[in-house]
Amino acid sequence: MNRTTNPTLKLILGDQLNCQHSWFAETRDDVVFVMMEVRQETDYVLHHAQKIIAIFAAMRDLARRLREGGHRVHYLTIDDPDNRQSMPANLDHLIAHYGAAAFRWQAPDEYRLDRQLADYAAGLSIPSTMDDTEHFYTDRDEAAGLFEGHDNWLMERFYRHMRVRHRVLVSETGKPAGGQWNFDHDNREAWKGMPWEPADLRGRHDHSELWKTIQAAGAQSFGQPNAGDFGWPLNRDEALEQLERFVQHALPHFGQFQDAMSFKAWRLFHSLLSFAMNSKMLDPRTVIERVEAAWRDGAVPLASAEGYIRQILGWREYVRGVYWHRMPGYDRLNVFNHTTPLPHWFWSGETRMRCMATAIGQSLEHAHSHHINRLMVIGNFSLLAGLSPYELHQWYLGVYIDAFEWVELPNTLGMSQYADGGLLATKPYVSSAAYIDRMSDYCKGCHYDKKARVGGRACPYNAMYWDFFERNRESLGKNNRLNMVYLQIKRMDGPTRQALRDQAAHTRATLADL
Structure with a gap:
């Protein structure tokens, strides 16, 4: 591929690993995708070792796939000598290096990064544009619009609105499947040991070398890295396999035991798909459609399907709306004035x-x-x-x-x-x-x-x-x-x-x- 001068730089963050994004619909010689592993992101809070490993490994996997698809990718590893370890400093260098004609980024889902990139783009002399991540059902301010004039935001009202609007577990007339919106009362059983939790069949990866690189770069962490036997998905394909195993082997019992806890079984009947969804390698629509289809096919009880869908279509979208409505400052609220440090x-x-x-x-x-x-x-x-x-x-x-x-x-x-x-x-x-x-x-x-x-x-x-x-x-x-x-x-x-x-x-x- 011939390399044109003055390309557009498109930034992909570590939680924007959606390989189906419209950005990737065609290969363009005048676009360079930028991905970076930076101490700015490893250090703003002390992270679990597996979290750093998983995000970096999944980022590297997406970069590899984009290159194999013919896209131009500039990837800064955490130990790259050219890595300034902050997004603005790296972007300044890359814009100058490529003589970039424009800068684009996808909407960050954290207020901290949203403000940083908006402020950065405002100071550029080249055109800059923020695009949608194409991931969520709702816009940032959609929940705020629904609850306008209400002091308390009741999730149940939001959830029913989402069910009807997106035609999930409802009849043609908008009535809830099974005659009720919420089966939470049926989903509160303790687990006595049977049925046993399904085998952990997630694909395993050896990230020992990546972990050594992360440590050598000085990134601090806590928790067990388990780098040599790593079970978190790297891409959409692995996440889809995990979804299918969940639907077949765990979802039938999920609702009944979703609130149960045991020292014998840390997974029980949970899907472990939240990392794949929150890093956007897995679309929530794909998950919800598969779960609803399993119920319609008679493979899982309605209470299990509804309970799981409520967590994604209801709660997940709801708390995102709360977050964007209440930030900045929400993180400092402390109505009881509790100040005791964590033991x-x-x-x-x-x-x-x-x-x-x-x-x-x-x-x-x-x-x-x-x-x-x-x-x-x-x-x-x-x-x-x-x-x-x-x-x-x-x-x-x-x-x-x-x-x-x-x-x-x-x-x-x-x-x-x-x-x-x-x-x-x-x-x-x-x-x-x-x-x-x-x-x-x-x-x-x-x-x-x-x-x-x-x-x-x-x-x-x-x-x-x-x-x-x-x-x-x-x-x-x-x-x-x-x-x-x-x-x-x-x-x-x-x-x-x-x-x-x-x-x-x-x-x-x-x-x-x-």
Whole structure:
């Protein structure tokens, strides 16, 4: 191919790995695709090793495929001597190097990068254009338009709107399949060991050399890299294979056990497709269409199909709308003024609380843990203990392979920590040990007694649960969804309430020793 001068540079970010994007519909001599591994992106928060490896490996795979398809690609590896380790500095160099006539980029999904690239483009002397990623069902501000004039954004309303608009699990007249919109009540069973979780048949990769390169470049990380036996997908083809295995082997049981937890099975019946979708190598429409087709073919129960589709068509698009409406500043909300630093065992999993040791341990080992571990074990404890929501946000953003700020931040600050005061969730999602015991096998064999409220072996969740509502009576006491909680507190005698306050205060003062 002849190389023309003054090409257009098109930037592809590490979470924009959509090989079906219209940018790639034709090969053009006057377009150079730019991809870069930069310390700017490895260092803005401490990331899990597998997250860095997976993004870089998938970026390299896309670059290879683009080159094989005849496209021009300029790829800066993290150890390239020409790599300035920041996007603006690298772009300045490449625009000058190619004598670029124009610059284009796809809309970033994180506010931080959106502002950086918009500001950068505004200062260029050449034409610059931001294009759509062609990934989501909704525009950034679509949810805000739907909820205009409403103080609380109810996800259920958004979800029903999306079902009807996009003709998913509805009849010709727009009525919900099965006569109801939500089968959540049917999807709350604990897992007793059967059926056993499907075998992990994901393709394996050896990224040992890439990991050595990342380490040599000075990028800091935490968690287990598992570089020699890496199971996360590199491209759309691998993600589609994973989708098919999920539909055939796990989706039939997903709904029934989607909230279950076990130290014996970290995957259970979850798809592990969130990384592939959030990096855009897998289109959410493809996933939803396949799941709906499986239900229509009679291969999976409606409750499983609906429960899974709700997470993507409903929750995923919804939290993105919340993110873009509330940024900037959403990450700093802290309605309870919680400031306690995260205990050291968030980076080791070494705590005598079996539920936290398991949930954090799975996160450190796999860079993944499913939503109930994130919400009702780790997030639950963090809110009850008064941990800093901003620090927790940074930990969640770093530890999970599927965590990009647009999806992680509303889940952490809004859903998990209620730090926005109820802009997203209708109540704080907290519980005592009873919920964890009901939905998991974590309490069996734990150092702490799930039934004890006070004393040296009392489960830390129990006293902190009641104390949390006592301490926040002024802000939460009028919440109708919490009437039963405050009625139970009212029925406690004075010495009992004082004992719970004292126990909770002691627990919060000795978090490092739990």
